[in-house]
Amino acid sequence: MEDLELRRKAVAELGRELRSLMETVARTETPTEDLQELAGEVQRLEARFTGRRRERSEIPGVDVFPFGLRMYSPATGHGSAFAPPLEIEETEDGLVGRCALGVAHEGPPGYAHGGMSAMLLDELMGWACAAKGLPAMTIALDVRYQRPVPVEMPLLLRARVTGIEGRKITVSGSVVPEDDPQTILVAAEGRFVAPDLDRARSLFPGAKGYQN
Numbered sequence: 001m002e003d004l005e006l007r008r009k010a011v012a013e014l015g016r017e018l019r020s021l022m023e024t025v026a027r028t029e030t031p032t033e034d035l036q037e038l039a040g041e042v043q044r045l046e047a048r049f050t051g052r053r054r055e056r057s058e059i060p061g062v063d064v065f066p067f068g069l070r071m072y073s074p075a076t077g078h079g080s081a082f083a084p085p086l087e088i089e090e091t092e093d094g095l096v097g098r099c100a101l102g103v104a105h106e107g108p109p110g111y112a113h114g115g116m117s118a119m120l121l122d123e124l125m126g127w128a129c130a131a132k133g134l135p136a137m138t139i140a141l142d143v144r145y146q147r148p149v150p151v152e153m154p155l156l157l158r159a160r161v162t163g164i165e166g167r168k169i170t171v172s173g174s175v176v177p178e179d180d181p182q183t184i185l186v187a188a189e190g191r192f193v194a195p196d197l198d199r200a201r202s203l204f205p206g207a208k209g210y211q212n
């Protein structure tokens, strides 16, 4: 079997280059004819991804599901061009995530798209459930945008489980500037449900852990 760590490293390296490319594209004022040529080059590059293509619900071989690594997650995945990626660490008071967003994640000029903040919080809050042994899905997310989130600013995200009632979990979350953690930019309250085994089996047919 191929070395898994080597493959994860390659996936992460490709992800890093793709993120850099996305940022370059979002900021470029390159002449139009060069853009047209570059589109053709990217198309030729895409054709070089040969080999088997993963089925829709198949878990990537580099992943550990549901409690671990998700290398193509648009929030945390080092293999994703779209992910900042969010780096998560467990603390005594819940989970802490760190990242900085780029111009490719912009909503209002100079500030992050609100959907990005919501996605990152949703993911971190989901991980807070998983950290309590309850991998769960979001059923409600209330996001309050108190101040705009500047791009290219180191951010600190927090998620803390505030209640567990059977399979239902409530979680609170926030986004703050890393160098000014008292200033809340975004605050969120979420409700999550850990699917029962039958539901998890039917939702995730590719997850070996849930199958008989």
Ligand SMILES: CCCCCCCCCCCCCCCC(=O)SCCNC(=O)CCNC(=O)[C@H](O)C(C)(C)COP(=O)(O)OP(=O)(O)OC[C@H]1O[C@@H](n2cnc3c(N)ncnc32)[C@H](O)[C@@H]1OP(=O)(O)O
Pocket (backbone or CB within 6 Å): 066, 067, 068, 122, 123, 124, 125, 126, 127, 130, 135, 136, 137, 138, 139, 166, 167, 168, 193, 194, 195, 196, 199, 200
């Ligand atoms: C095994 C899972 C792995 C998941 C991966 C983990 C990976 C490790 C972390 C990664 C982090 C990623 C974090 C991203 C999080 C997303 O983005 S998840 C994507 C967005 N969310 C969704 O698509 C969820 C859509 N909803 C559903 O599919 C179903 O509602 C669920 C969540 C599977 C629950 O279904 P179920 O297990 O059949 O639940 P059910 O028995 O009907 O209800 C249980 C209780 O919850 C309540 N409830 C259930 N659904 C709802 C609802 N939609 N609204 C209100 N109440 C509800 C019921 O009323 C019931 O309450 P009680 O009667 O007990 O008081």
